[in-house]
Structure formats: structure tokens, C-alpha cells
Amino acid sequence: MILFGSKSGPGFVSCQQVLNVMVILGFMFNYMLRVNLTIAIVDMVETNVSVANSSTKSRIDETRFSWDSEQKNAILGSFFWGYVLTELPGGRMAEIVGARKIFGGGMLMASILTILTPAACYLNYYVILILRAFLGFFLGATWPAIQPLAVSWIPPMERSKFIANMMASSLGAALTMPVCGFLISTVGWASVFYVTGAVGLVWSILWFFLVFDSPAQHPRISDEEKRDLEMRIADGEGGRSVRPSNVPWKNIFLSAPVWAIVITHACSVFGYFTVVNQLPSYMKDVLKFNIKENGLLSSLPYLGKYFMAVISSYLADRLRKSGTMSTTATRKMFTTFAVMLPGFLMIVEAFWGINAALSVSVFTISLFFNGAVTAGYLANALDIAPNFSGTIFGLANTLSSFGGWLSTKIVAVLTKDESTFDTWKYVFWVLVFTYIFGGLVYLIFGTGKIQHWNSAKTYPEDGKELQPLKKQADIEREKELIA
Incomplete structure (x- = not known):
């Protein structure tokens, strides 16, 4: 049995179904990479310490940082410095070069930066500020990239269900809180970034292997599924859309x-x-x-x-x-x-x-x-x-x-x-x-x-x-x- 299909015929799971699953997981992990610090920072900050940039050992022999309230909020807020810069460019770039590169590339870079987060914290306060800003920079481009993907893969009268996949970010938030809490209590706060970053990294690799910008570009889609999708999309749009150059x-x-x-x-x-x-x-x-x-x-x-x-x-x-x-x-x-x-x-x-x-x-x-x-x-x-x-x-x-x-x-x-x-x-x-x-x-x-x-x-x-x-x-x- 062919799992994902081939040129000769459909598989057990269609390429469109694979796309839906990957988008759901993508938004779950997208939000996970975004909120992991908000949970971990509770254990990362040493309380009742007055010496700036000093550190102490936690109960599980981990370094804690003496960031005051202003520094802590600055770290949490630095994410948005980069986030707002790439929302509009990300949507436009996805229309030009494809959502596969923008969404997948943004997640890949964000995953790598997440794994590097503990090292950035140990280096310097300003290093973690910059790293979180770059994290926001890469994740900011991902959200608007999904809409152009829907144009190529989803018939017009089915696009509401596809857009609902974006709300899987709520599932990511619901799961990240207890999972990160467990990691912090058993392994330590650094494990939060290693685990979530590794999950995002694995997803990113699978994304580039399984997802393509259109049925015509997919190397493993069956002729039957490709023909069916293209016909239903063209039929729904009346075949009248000619993309402007500008x-x-x-x-x-x-x-x-x-x-x-x-x-x-x-x-x-x-x-x-x-x-x-x-x-x-x-x-x-x-x-x-x-x-x-x-x-x-x-x-x-x-x-x-x-x-x-x-x-x-x-x-x-x-x-x-x-x-x-x-x-x-x-x-x-x-x-x-x-x-x-x-x-x-x-x-x-x-x-x-x-x-x-x-x-x-x-x-x-x-x-x-x-x-x-x-x-x-x-x-x-x-x-x-x-x-x-x-x-x-x-x-x-x-x-x-x-x-x-x-x-x-x-x-x-x-x-x-x-x-x-x-x-x-x-x-x-x-x-x-x-x-x-x-x-x-x-x-x-x-x-x-x-x-x-x-x-x-x-x-x-x-x-x-x-x-x-x-x-x-x-x-x-x-x-x-x-x-």
C-alpha cells in the first residue's frame, strides 16, 4: 500500500490530507516556539537578588538570572520587535516565491534559534533580547503565508475549513503549558527550549519533504488527485483569475x-x-x-x-x-x-x-x-x-x-x-x-x-x-x- 500516493494512483492518504495535517501541526508548534519562554522564564529568574547580571543555582542545579521586572518584560516584549516587521512582507513573499519556503523556512530558523536560547541567556542579557527579536522576525512571516497556499490547494467553497487549521495554535498553547511545566519541574528550564526546538526542527524537515506550493509542483501526487483539485479550483473561481504582476x-x-x-x-x-x-x-x-x-x-x-x-x-x-x-x-x-x-x-x-x-x-x-x-x-x-x-x-x-x-x-x-x-x-x-x-x-x-x-x-x-x-x-x- 502506498501511503502518500504516486503518479500512477492515489495512496492511502491524499496529498491534500497530508497538507492539512502538516498545517495543523505547524501552527501548534509555531505557537509553542512563541510561548515557551513565557512559561520557562518563571523558573529562569532568581527572586530577591539585587546584583545585576549575577546568577545563582536553582534547586536542580541550573543557573538562574537576576533580571529585574523591567528586563524580564523587555525580553518577553522583544519578540514583537521582529514580529511586526515581517507580517506584511511575509504575505507578499509567499505570493511570489511560495508558502512552502516562507512558512517552512520561518519555522526552521525559529526552531534553531529556540535551541540556541539557553546559550544566549548565559552569554548576555542583550544577546537574548536580540535572539527573541529574530525569533519574532521569522515567525511573523509564517502566519500570512498560509492564505496563498489555500489558493493553490483548496477549492473556494472549502477554504473556511482550511483556515480553521490556523487555530491549532490554540491547541499548541493548551499543550505547551503543561508539557513545559513538567519539563521544568523534572529536568530544568533549559530543556523547554531544547525539546520544543527539536520538535520544530523535525517538523520543518518533514514540511519540506511532504508539502509543495501547488498540486502541479508535487512530485508524488497522483494524476487523479491533481486533476481533481485543479478542476475543482478552476471551476469554483470560474477560471477568470489572472495574477497581476504588481x-x-x-x-x-x-x-x-x-x-x-x-x-x-x-x-x-x-x-x-x-x-x-x-x-x-x-x-x-x-x-x-x-x-x-x-x-x-x-x-x-x-x-x-x-x-x-x-x-x-x-x-x-x-x-x-x-x-x-x-x-x-x-x-x-x-x-x-x-x-x-x-x-x-x-x-x-x-x-x-x-x-x-x-x-x-x-x-x-x-x-x-x-x-x-x-x-x-x-x-x-x-x-x-x-x-x-x-x-x-x-x-x-x-x-x-x-x-x-x-x-x-x-x-x-x-x-x-x-x-x-x-x-x-x-x-x-x-x-x-x-x-x-x-x-x-x-x-x-x-x-x-x-x-x-x-x-x-x-x-x-x-x-x-x-x-x-x-x-x-x-x-x-x-x-x-x-x-
């Missing part, structure tokens, strides 16, 4: 549908960062309940968000493919569900959030609903401009990357005098406004219609939505007529 920057920056995606993504990510990174402090300081110490409760939001992403994306593609709902209506419905419902839940938190059990429920349900963004605006760039989907997502992710920094500053300003329910209520109202504003912007300006500047040639169908694929019976009838 990016229509003016059209992109003046496009209301593009800005609907960018603004809604920024609002959604701002809310996500605030709920995940800032509100646990509220739970601990105000409600005297440390959710991060409860492994089950701390992982529930991540797991819930991933499962909602998969379920909603499956439903979205089913609605679009059957013709039950248009792409525009589908995207708007799921975006409203994913972005505005968390906003309304924050109203509940603003009035009755003094109850710990209610707060945990609100935060968890909020992130659960937010997983439906994959069926909403997150896949929308593939609808309106598949040829520039990487560029659009890169633009959206560049601006939204400031969300984590901005939420930290807002919480710091609003709670600087005292961390009480009365001061945190203002944080909740900020989230109410942000979520609902993002949802309203998309409701007004969002669309599923393909934009005229997506193609180098103008067709009568431009400005219309991509159509559902023909039913298999129609395809077979056409084959018989041709024969």
Missing part, C-alpha cells in the same frame, strides 16, 4: 472590504490578548483566584476556541457550497457571532464580574465564541482577492500585533492606582466597545464579492461572489459529453 497597493488601501477585515481583526485580536494575558491578573488580584494555577481551567479557553473554529468553519463551507447562504451573508453571520457576542458578554462582566465562577465562565465562553472568526472575516481575504490574500492578511496581522502591547498599556493606566473591581470595570467597558465596534464595521463594509483588482484582466463576473462548485453529477455529465 500589487495594486492603491486599490488595496482604498478598499472598504479590505479595511473591514483589517479593523475587525484588530478589534478581535485586541480582545483576545486582553482576555488571555491581562484578565488573569484581575482574577488573581481582585477575586483572589489564580486561574493559571488550575491546569484544566487555563487550557479550556484554548481548546474551546479551536473546536469552535473547526465546527463553525465546517458549517460555513456547507452553507456556501449548498447555496443556502451567500458568502457575504455567511461571513457576516459568523463574524457577528464571533466578535459581537464576546462584547455583550463583557457587559455581563462589567456588572456582575465580582463573582469568580461567573468571571471564569464569561472568559471561557467568550474565547469559545471567538473561535468562529475562521468562518467569518479570517477567511474573507480568500473570497475578495485570492491573489493577494497573503498581503491582506499580512496587513491585518501587522496592525493587530500591536493589540497585545496596547491592551497592556490600557490596563496599566486604568488600574495604576488600585486593582479593584471598580477600576477593572473600565477595562471591561473598553472590551465591550472594541468587540462591538469591530463587529459593526464588518457588518457594514464586509463582503464576499471578488474585487476587480484581484485579476490583471477584467471579466463580466468581477464584483460577484465565487460560485459553489458544480455537483459531481454535472461534472460526470460534462465528461460524458466531451467523450
Whole structure:
């Protein structure tokens, strides 16, 4: 039995299925390489030490560092210095040279840097700052690279499910926390970087062996699978897409549908960062309940968000493919569900959030609903401009990357005098406004219609939505007529 297929016939697992599995694992390990330091640094820093740059031995004979709070936060934040620089270029480069090189190369370099992290820590404080910035530089290019890959491998009416694979990053976060905690307690903090880096390295090697930019470039795909994919993709897009040689920057920056995606993504990510990174402090300081110490409760939001992403994306593609709902209506419905419902839940938190059990429920349900963004605006760039989907997502992710920094500053300003329910209520109202504003912007300006500047040639169908694929019976009838 041939596992991955060959030119002569399909294998037990199709090349498209292999691609899906590798993308799921890729985003899991992508987030693992990103958050491993946030877990390990708790054990890396020596407390109650006043001498700068000195070090002591931990309980398992490991060096700890005397970084103060400012230095610690600078190390954690340096990741974003590089991250924001490559979001937009990464999406565009994936459109030019292919997602295989950008996503795989970014993960490969990030894995190597992760393995080198302990050595960087021992060398100098500034070395680890620079290393983390370069780590962000390489990982920043990976996220927008996946959208161009979907254009070549996934039929238009099935792309929501493929984009849901990006939410496997939530699974990565849910698994990384307990695994890293176990490694720290049994082997030491350095093992976190060696293990996660090695996992990323193995994945990167497999990626370059198993994944290619299109069915036409895959050396082991069967003729049957290749022909089927190319026919369904061409059929869904009407065969009318001619990639322009240059990016229509003016059209992109003046496009209301593009800005609907960018603004809604920024609002959604701002809310996500605030709920995940800032509100646990509220739970601990105000409600005297440390959710991060409860492994089950701390992982529930991540797991819930991933499962909602998969379920909603499956439903979205089913609605679009059957013709039950248009792409525009589908995207708007799921975006409203994913972005505005968390906003309304924050109203509940603003009035009755003094109850710990209610707060945990609100935060968890909020992130659960937010997983439906994959069926909403997150896949929308593939609808309106598949040829520039990487560029659009890169633009959206560049601006939204400031969300984590901005939420930290807002919480710091609003709670600087005292961390009480009365001061945190203002944080909740900020989230109410942000979520609902993002949802309203998309409701007004969002669309599923393909934009005229997506193609180098103008067709009568431009400005219309991509159509559902023909039913298999129609395809077979056409084959018989041709024969």
C-alpha cells in the first residue's frame, strides 16, 4: 500500500490530507516556539537578588538570572520587535516565491534559534533580547503565508475549513503549558527550549519533504488527485483569475472590504490578548483566584476556541457550497457571532464580574465564541482577492500585533492606582466597545464579492461572489459529453 500516493494512483492518504495535517501541526508548534519562554522564564529568574547580571543555582542545579521586572518584560516584549516587521512582507513573499519556503523556512530558523536560547541567556542579557527579536522576525512571516497556499490547494467553497487549521495554535498553547511545566519541574528550564526546538526542527524537515506550493509542483501526487483539485479550483473561481504582476497597493488601501477585515481583526485580536494575558491578573488580584494555577481551567479557553473554529468553519463551507447562504451573508453571520457576542458578554462582566465562577465562565465562553472568526472575516481575504490574500492578511496581522502591547498599556493606566473591581470595570467597558465596534464595521463594509483588482484582466463576473462548485453529477455529465 502506498501511503502518500504516486503518479500512477492515489495512496492511502491524499496529498491534500497530508497538507492539512502538516498545517495543523505547524501552527501548534509555531505557537509553542512563541510561548515557551513565557512559561520557562518563571523558573529562569532568581527572586530577591539585587546584583545585576549575577546568577545563582536553582534547586536542580541550573543557573538562574537576576533580571529585574523591567528586563524580564523587555525580553518577553522583544519578540514583537521582529514580529511586526515581517507580517506584511511575509504575505507578499509567499505570493511570489511560495508558502512552502516562507512558512517552512520561518519555522526552521525559529526552531534553531529556540535551541540556541539557553546559550544566549548565559552569554548576555542583550544577546537574548536580540535572539527573541529574530525569533519574532521569522515567525511573523509564517502566519500570512498560509492564505496563498489555500489558493493553490483548496477549492473556494472549502477554504473556511482550511483556515480553521490556523487555530491549532490554540491547541499548541493548551499543550505547551503543561508539557513545559513538567519539563521544568523534572529536568530544568533549559530543556523547554531544547525539546520544543527539536520538535520544530523535525517538523520543518518533514514540511519540506511532504508539502509543495501547488498540486502541479508535487512530485508524488497522483494524476487523479491533481486533476481533481485543479478542476475543482478552476471551476469554483470560474477560471477568470489572472495574477497581476504588481500589487495594486492603491486599490488595496482604498478598499472598504479590505479595511473591514483589517479593523475587525484588530478589534478581535485586541480582545483576545486582553482576555488571555491581562484578565488573569484581575482574577488573581481582585477575586483572589489564580486561574493559571488550575491546569484544566487555563487550557479550556484554548481548546474551546479551536473546536469552535473547526465546527463553525465546517458549517460555513456547507452553507456556501449548498447555496443556502451567500458568502457575504455567511461571513457576516459568523463574524457577528464571533466578535459581537464576546462584547455583550463583557457587559455581563462589567456588572456582575465580582463573582469568580461567573468571571471564569464569561472568559471561557467568550474565547469559545471567538473561535468562529475562521468562518467569518479570517477567511474573507480568500473570497475578495485570492491573489493577494497573503498581503491582506499580512496587513491585518501587522496592525493587530500591536493589540497585545496596547491592551497592556490600557490596563496599566486604568488600574495604576488600585486593582479593584471598580477600576477593572473600565477595562471591561473598553472590551465591550472594541468587540462591538469591530463587529459593526464588518457588518457594514464586509463582503464576499471578488474585487476587480484581484485579476490583471477584467471579466463580466468581477464584483460577484465565487460560485459553489458544480455537483459531481454535472461534472460526470460534462465528461460524458466531451467523450
